[in-house]
Amino acid sequence: MTNSLADMDRSECLFVIGSNTTETHPMIAKRILRAVERGAALIVADPRHIQLARFATVAVRHRPGTDVALLCGLMHLIVRNNWHDQDYIRQRTEGFSSFERVLQNYPPERVAQITGVAVEDLVRMAEIYATRSPAAIYYAMGITQHTTGVDNVKACANLAMLCGNVGIPGGGVNPLRGQNNVQGACDMGGLPNVLPGYQPVGDEQVRSRFEEVWGTRPPGQMGKTIPEMIQGMQEGRIRALYVIGENPRGSEPHLRHLDSALEKLDLLIVQDIFATPTAQKADVVFAASAVAEKDGTFTNTERRCLRVRKAVDPPGEALEDWRILCRLADALGAPQNFEKPEDIFEEIRRVTPSYAGMTYARLGIDGLQWPCRTEDDPGTPILHVGSFARGRGIFHPVAHKEPAECPDDAYPFILSTGRMFAHYHTGTMTRASTHLDREQHTAYVEIHPKDAQTLSIEDGDQVRVSTRRGAVALEARVTNRVRPGMLFMPFHFQEAAANILTNPAADPVAKIPEYKACAAAIEKIMGGETAQERSV
Amino acid sequence: MDCRLVPSVCSYCGTGCGVLFSVIDGTLVGTYPIKTHPVNEGSLCIKGWNLHEHITSPKRLRNPMIRRNGQLQPVSWDEAIQEAASRLRTVVEEHGPDSVGVLTSAKITNEENYLAQKLARTVIGTNNVDHCARL
Numbered sequence: 001m002t003n004s005l006a007d008m009d010r011s012e013c014l015f016v017i018g019s020n021t022t023e024t025h026p027m028i029a030k031r032i033l034r035a036v037e038r039g040a041a042l043i044v045a046d047p048r049h050i051q052l053a054r055f056a057t058v059a060v061r062h063r064p065g066t067d068v069a070l071l072c073g074l075m076h077l078i079v080r081n082n083w084h085d086q087d088y089i090r091q092r093t094e095g096f097s098s099f100e101r102v103l104q105n106y107p108p109e110r111v112a113q114i115t116g117v118a119v120e121d122l123v124r125m126a127e128i129y130a131t132r133s134p135a136a137i138y139y140a141m142g143i144t145q146h147t148t149g150v151d152n153v154k155a156c157a158n159l160a161m162l163c164g165n166v167g168i169p170g171g172g173v174n175p176l177r178g179q180n181n182v183q184g185a186c187d188m189g190g191l192p193n194v195l196p197g198y199q200p201v202g203d204e205q206v207r208s209r210f211e212e213v214w215g216t217r218p219p220g221q222m223g224k225t226i227p228e229m230i231q232g233m234q235e236g237r238i239r240a241l242y243v244i245g246e247n248p249r250g251s252e253p254h255l256r257h258l259d260s261a262l263e264k265l266d267l268l269i270v271q272d273i274f275a276t277p278t279a280q281k282a283d284v285v286f287a288a289s290a291v292a293e294k295d296g297t298f299t300n301t302e303r304r305c306l307r308v309r310k311a312v313d314p315p316g317e318a319l320e321d322w323r324i325l326c327r328l329a330d331a332l333g334a335p336q337n338f339e340k341p342e343d344i345f346e347e348i349r350r351v352t353p354s355y356a357g358m359t360y361a362r363l364g365i366d367g368l369q370w371p372c373r374t375e376d377d378p379g380t381p382i383l384h385v386g387s388f389a390r391g392r393g394i395f396h397p398v399a400h401k402e403p404a405e406c407p408d409d410a411y412p413f414i415l416s417t418g419r420m421f422a423h424y425h426t427g428t429m430t431r432a433s434t435h436l437d438r439e440q441h442t443a444y445v446e447i448h449p450k451d452a453q454t455l456s457i458e459d460g461d462q463v464r465v466s467t468r469r470g471a472v473a474l475e476a477r478v479t480n481r482v483r484p485g486m487l488f489m490p491f492h493f494q495e496a497a498a499n500i501l502t503n504p505a506a507d508p509v510a511k512i513p514e515y516k517a518c519a520a521a522i523e524k525i526m527g528g529e530t531a532q533e534r535s536v
Numbered sequence: 537m538d539c540r541l542v543p544s545v546c547s548y549c550g551t552g553c554g555v556l557f558s559v560i561d562g563t564l565v566g567t568y569p570i571k572t573h574p575v576n577e578g579s580l581c582i583k584g585w586n587l588h589e590h591i592t593s594p595k596r597l598r599n600p601m602i603r604r605n606g607q608l609q610p611v612s613w614d615e616a617i618q619e620a621a622s623r624l625r626t627v628v629e630e631h632g633p634d635s636v637g638v639l640t641s642a643k644i645t646n647e648e649n650y651l652a653q654k655l656a657r658t659v660i661g662t663n664n665v666d667h668c669a670r671l
Contacts, residue, residue: 005551005575026581027551177550179642181649182669188649189657190640190667196650201663216658219633223663226670229637238637238664240627242620244652245641251671267623273596275608284620285608287597288644291547292557292564292588296645298545300552300575308645311542311557312564312591316598317613321644325651327613331621334659336651344647365543365554366574422582424548425668433589439582512670 001302003136003172004369004381008035010170013132015125017045017156018067018142018516022052023421025140025176025301032138041132043125045070045117046142047416048446048488049481058124061483062115064414064517065403068148071155072400073111074126075162076103083130085164092393093161099395106400114400116483130163134170141178141418145515149507151398161393167384177301179425180291184299187355187370188348192223197352213351216334225511226252227504233261240267244321245288249277250426250494253502253513254469271324276428277494287318294320296341297363299370303380305358306367403517404505407485411467411519413451415487417498418516427492443474443493447522448486452478455524462525465489467518470500473525487520537561543570547643548583551575555587564588624660633661640667 008014008031021029029052036042036055044052044059045067053059062070078084079100089096108119129135137160143152157166157173165171177183189196195218199206202220211217224232230252232238241262252258262268262281270282273290292311299305314320319327322344326336338344342360349356354371357379362368368379383389407414422439423430430436445465447457457463459478464471465487474489474496482488491498503518539560546553546567554573558566567587571578600616601608611619627635638660640652649667656665 025549025551027553027576027579027584030579179668180545180547180550180552181644181646182550182642182667184646185640185642185644185649185667186669188640188646189653190642190649190665190669192663192666195657196653214654214658218657219661219663221634221663223634223665224637226639226666226668229639229664229666232637237631237635239631239635240624241637241639242624243639244648245643246639246668248639248668248671251668266627267620269620269624273590274593275595275597279597280608282601282608283603283623284616285597285601286616286620287600290591290596292542292544292591294645296647298547298552299646300545301550302552302575304552304575305646306545306552306554306575307543309542309544309557311540311544311559312562315596317600318596318598319613321648322651324617325648325655327617328621329651329655329659331617332624332655332659334655338651341645341647344650348646348650365570365572367552424583429590430548430583432593432595433586435586435589436583506670510670 001172001174002166002383003174004302005031007136007170007172008032011035011040011134011136012170013041013043013129013135014138015043015129015135016052016138019138019140019176020046020050020418021138021176022050024178024419026421028176041128043128047483047486057128058121060117060121060125062117064416064486065146066115066400067143067152068155068398069106069111069114069400070117071159072103072106072398073108073122074129075159076106077108077123077126078130078162079103083127084162088164092387093395094392095395099158099397102397102399133163134168135163135165136170136172136174138174138176140176142516144510144512146517147404147505147507147514148401149512150509154396154398158395161395166393167382167386169382181298183301183303184297187299192225196348197354210351213347227506227511227513230258230261233264236264239265241265242269243278244271247276247278247426247428249281250497250499253499253504253515255497255500256470257504271321274428274432286324287316288324289314289318289320294322294341297345303369304367305355305363305370307360307363404514405503405519407519411521413485413487413520413522415465415467415489415501415518415520416516417489417491417502420490420492423490423492427494431492443490443496444477445474445522446477446479446482446488448482448484449478449480450484452476455522457524463522464525465501465520465522467501467520472496472500487522546580546584546587548587553580553584555580555584557588564592628660634664636660636662637664640665642668
């Protein structure tokens with residue numbers, strides 16, 4: 001997030017796009033509703049009629065995969081009506097004129113046709129966002145999990161800059177992070193192209209600085225992303241995989257393709273707290289620790305580094321993950337000499353300028369937001385104040401593209417996947433929790449009443465959902481939450497794994513798969529088949 | 537009776553709500569919101585209130601394991617670490633460091649993520665490091 005959660009109290013307009021916030025980030029949704037109660041405007045754009053839409057000043061359900069068109073349509077109207085912030089654009093940005101030319105391709109009539117959103121709604125959204133200042137954009141995986149994910153994010157950033165909303169209190173472009181330490185994992189260099197603190201692996205000076213601390217020079221050639229690793233496994237170029245705290249056999253798209261890749265490995269090491277489907281395929285399993293069993297830090301969606309504290313020991317012989325990593329490094333001839341997580345944090349500070357000013361003592365209970373460069377730096381609640389990190393903000397022209405797979409005669413529906421409020425990711429943790437599993441125990445697929453009627457499907461019927469990659473059997477929920485022509489499935493249930501169906505086609509830059517839109521078919525299951533036979 | 541509250545952070549999404557783990561005689565028995573926390577201001581969602589349940593689940597892994605004759609079997613840490621290290625070494629010797637991939641995690645701590653990528657980059661010698669942020 002460019003801004004902070006507390007900033008929501010200062011926004012005059014909140015634009016939520018591609019985030020089912022009340023289910024996936026309930027404590028953030030609470031702040032959104034508090035802002036609405038105070039009188040702030042709320043714009044909601046989501047292909048499903050999510051709960052937040054009920055509280056919105058204007059809520060629209062655009063066709064999945066048309067976010068760029070929707071956002072460009074809003075920007076077209078803002079420029080046409082002179083609602084944009086011309087001083088801000090002149091003083092703080094570049095690339096506006098070529099960007100403005102591309103916007104001409106998105107008149108409201110065309111955008112209405114692409115997105116399915118009425119022209120009147122487009123005009124209201126544009127006017128509210130542009131005239132209620134400061135305005136903040138909030139998004140989640142509904143924006144990023146598309147083959148156009150990077151373009152979607154650029155379109156959000158363009159909209160925010162167009163109205164002077166970046167670098168001000170109550171504004172910003174604010175992605176809501178889905179997993180507890182996604183931000184930290186990225187900050188710490190858990191990526192193939194950057195070292196800790198987003199320092200590029202290809203930069204000689206950066207590598208020299210790391211060599212001074214590490215005693216070994218890190219390699220300079222860019223590594224592989226997860227989809228590239230899976231491809232490499234298929235081709236025999238990746239022979240060993242070490243998976244820590246993740247269940248790709250639930251979270252990867254096109255699970256059958258993943259399984260055939262895993263079978264080609266010489267060695268699969270899995271480090272987890274449960275015998276996940278991925279652990280069940282492993283050659284070596286390391287029994288690891290849960291959140292209450294170790295010291296350390298997480299960094300949340302607003303870049304706030306927070307202390308995690310050990311309350312109990314891991315069960316049985318299980319070990320803290322940092323101890324396992326140290327033991328493995330030791331066995332590979334590279335002893336790490338860390339006695340406690342704080343020692344590791346001290347090394348992180350030395351190599352990561354944005355964390356350099358943090359200490360365990362300073363983090364206390366409330367934590368600190370990066371960048372925090374020196375020990376008297378109070379941290380940074382808002383990024384890009386006064387000027388952008390790179391100097392001037394760039395307008396990137398973007399153009400609408402259809403999803404990689406569009407509905408056709410054989411697969412006439414668009415299938416989207418996502419989360420529900422009681423569960424987390426592939427369910428390995430929440431489904432082991434008695435109360436959460438009882439709350440939402442059954443996999444389901446949402447279908448619009450009109451479509452259900454055509455296919456003689458009634459609420460609660462067993463149905464088979466299929467795509468070009470496989471099929472799963474599960475219960476139908478007939479509901480207005482989805483648009484006609486759309487299906488929605490949560491991905492928490494191994495017994496009806498949504499990711500058997502999803503399309504591995506990914507954004508060319510971010511390599512995020514298109515979980516939010518693929519072509520699917522649905523049919524009612526007639527009696528007599530066993531569950532096994534139904535999951536083809 | 538020993539009763540303690542330990543301040544920490546919820547691990548069920550990226551919001552970062554401040555929690556207090558309640559521990560009675562060494563057993564984790566509950567999760568409560570921190571009243572003054574800047575993120576959640578004294579509230580938790582249904583997942584947060586039940587955070588301790590997955591941690592105390594009887595399904596938790598209690599031992600490292602190695603696959604022998606097709607079955608995963610409990611072993612000592614020394615055996616598990618040696619098995620992993622020697623087989624990793626073999627793969628690197630035969631196919632080079634870039635034949636290894638490391639998936640670090642959006643669920644573990646910063647310190648652990650840092651160690652995982654450092655292990656990949658300096659001990660194995662590859663930038664094939666990624667995690668589930670994309671998924």
